[in-house]
Amino acid sequence: xxxxxxxxxxxxxxxxxxxxxxxxxxxxxxxxxxxxxxxxxxxxxxxxxxxxxxxxxxxxxxxxxxxxxxxxxxxxxxxxxxxxxxxxxxxxxxxxxxxxxxxxxxxxxxxxxxxxxxxxxxxxxxxxxxxxxxxxxxxxxxxxxxxxxxxxxxxxxxxxxxxxxxxxxxxxxxxxxxxxxxxxxxxxxxxxxxxxxxxxxxxxxxxxxxxxxxxxxxxxxxxxxxxxxxxxxxxxxxxxxxxxxxxxxxxxxxxxxxxxxxxxxxxxxxxxxxxxxxxxxxxxxxxxxxxxxxxxxxxxxxxxxxxxxxxxxxxxxxxxxxxxxxxxxxxxxxxxxxxxxxxxxxxxxxxxxxxxxxxxxxxxxxx
Amino acid sequence: xxxxxxxxxxxxxxxxxxxxxxxxxxxxxxxxxxxxxxxxxxxxxxxxxxxxxxxxxxxxxxxxxxxxxxxxxxxxxxxxxxxxxxxxxxxxxxxxxxxxxxxxxxxxxxxxxxxxxxxxxxxxxxxxxxxxxxxxxxxxxxxxxx
Numbered sequence: 001x002x003x004x005x006x007x008x009x010x011x012x013x014x015x016x017x018x019x020x021x022x023x024x025x026x027x028x029x030x031x032x033x034x035x036x037x038x039x040x041x042x043x044x045x046x047x048x049x050x051x052x053x054x055x056x057x058x059x060x061x062x063x064x065x066x067x068x069x070x071x072x073x074x075x076x077x078x079x080x081x082x083x084x085x086x087x088x089x090x091x092x093x094x095x096x097x098x099x100x101x102x103x104x105x106x107x108x109x110x111x112x113x114x115x116x117x118x119x120x121x122x123x124x125x126x127x128x129x130x131x132x133x134x135x136x137x138x139x140x141x142x143x144x145x146x147x148x149x150x151x152x153x154x155x156x157x158x159x160x161x162x163x164x165x166x167x168x169x170x171x172x173x174x175x176x177x178x179x180x181x182x183x184x185x186x187x188x189x190x191x192x193x194x195x196x197x198x199x200x201x202x203x204x205x206x207x208x209x210x211x212x213x214x215x216x217x218x219x220x221x222x223x224x225x226x227x228x229x230x231x232x233x234x235x236x237x238x239x240x241x242x243x244x245x246x247x248x249x250x251x252x253x254x255x256x257x258x259x260x261x262x263x264x265x266x267x268x269x270x271x272x273x274x275x276x277x278x279x280x281x282x283x284x285x286x287x288x289x290x291x292x293x294x295x296x297x298x299x300x301x302x303x304x305x306x307x308x309x310x311x312x313x314x315x316x317x318x319x320x321x322x323x324x325x326x327x328x329x330x331x332x333x334x335x336x337x338x339x340x341x342x343x344x345x346x347x348x349x350x351x352x353x354x355x356x357x358x359x360x361x362x363x364x365x366x367x
Numbered sequence: 368x369x370x371x372x373x374x375x376x377x378x379x380x381x382x383x384x385x386x387x388x389x390x391x392x393x394x395x396x397x398x399x400x401x402x403x404x405x406x407x408x409x410x411x412x413x414x415x416x417x418x419x420x421x422x423x424x425x426x427x428x429x430x431x432x433x434x435x436x437x438x439x440x441x442x443x444x445x446x447x448x449x450x451x452x453x454x455x456x457x458x459x460x461x462x463x464x465x466x467x468x469x470x471x472x473x474x475x476x477x478x479x480x481x482x483x484x485x486x487x488x489x490x491x492x493x494x495x496x497x498x499x500x501x502x503x504x505x506x507x508x509x510x511x512x513x
Binding site: 041042045047049050211213214215216217227229234235236301303310312314316324325327329333334336337338366367 | 368369420421422423424426427428429437439443446450470471472473474475476479483496497498499500507508
């Protein structure tokens with residue numbers, strides 16, 4: 001005899017370890033099956049876009065640190081690129097290379113967190129994530145060397161970067177880059193073929209290719225669904241057109257594909273850093289830019305391939321010292337558009353790993 | 368490299384297809400009348416040599432005289448992009464047609480614009496505030512909000 005069940009509503013979050021921040025999934029459950037899900041946002045909304053309208057152009061850089069705080073350098077980069085485009089400022093060659101090195105290190109750090117906490121959600125509790133935090137720590141030490149900060153860096157400047165790298169940075173970076181591929185192999189050895197992980201993640205939370213494009217997904221979420229689209233290749237910024245690297249893609253768009261794409265992207269980042277270190281020229285790291293910038297009336301949109309997807313800044317200038325409007329295209333928020341489709345019909349535990357595999361940062365979702 | 372299509376050329380094409388739909392056009396962008404937005408959007412998406420299958424972002428800007436909504440489109444097949452804008456001259460209850468039926472990526476972004484800029488999107492499946500709570504008064508990204 002079938003047991004009669006009826007749907008009931010359970011709030012996952014806003015304060016729950018699996019929601020990676022203050023995010024609420026209002027799920028309607030039938031037994032353990034997710035019948036419907038509605039994401040609820042806004043618990044970390046600080047109005048950064050409005051705050052930016054009252055600050056001088058360079059004063060907005062620290063605000064961008066607080067968007068995706070696991071990848072602050074990338075946010076800095078996207079913002080300064082937008083201001084440079086708006087005001088027509090050129091950047092010294094050495095600064096461009098430093099930006100690429102730093103941005104790729106930041107991608108490594110962000111992906112390490114993403115993969116680690118995803119495995120955490122899958123039930124490999126705390127062991128893999130500690131291995132990954134171990135390497136992330138080394139990257140944070142490198143960042144500490146260049147700017148004295150470990151989380152909110154405020155390192156990029158309009159027209160370059162704030163400081164040149166110290167003497168000890170390049171040897172330390174070299175040592176890290178030599179060892180990193182071995183660490184990535186180690187992660188693979190631990191879990192790539194792990195039976196439990198395969199059962200939990202393969203075929204779960206599928207985002208088909210057409211849907212991924214239609215919902216404007218970007219970054220590893222889009223590439224996991226098999227779309228070869230990376231801003232670094234499709235619309236190169238900074239000096240990315242000078243490096244050789246591949247775009248890893250998945251096939252079906254399940255949680256496992258997104259996890260594999262991130263691991264492969266880490267290998268590509270190491271490749272890019274190696275090339276950038278070899279080509280790194282001498283010279284200035286910051287062009288002569290006045291402290292208060294008055295860009296001409298107009299607008300500019302600059303986008304980068306941030307660790308979580310396409311991060312864009314749309315700036316409108318009215319020839320004053322503050323942006324008239326600073327709109328942010330936040331990949332974390334837009335990647336969540338398809339979450340409902342991805343978790344519907346799965347069990348609660350699958351919904352949690354699907355959400356984890358998207359890799360969001362609430363600072364960027366709510367802004 | 369993504370090729371930014373000339374707003375002027377596309378505007379000429381649209382003007383042929385939908386007479387009277389274009390307000391103005393420049394090299395970087397084109398402005399369409401809001402009542403033509405749905406037609407123009409589906410034309411841009413479905414014409415094979417334009418094929419704008421990817422909606423990068425939607426944002427809104429308050430220029431006091433009007434509220435401007437900016438649609439940033441990309442075609443992954445041809446690797447070209449286009450910026451389409453539309454304007455609302457109404458400040459009290461401005462309404463625009465929703466593009467969610469064409470690009471579902473607009474779903475959360477239109478809710479965000481509704482929340483922070485106060486533009487309603489006609490045809491949106493679930494139009495309510497995204498970040499701020501139900502009952503919040505005003506729309507903070509408007510220039511007259513303090």
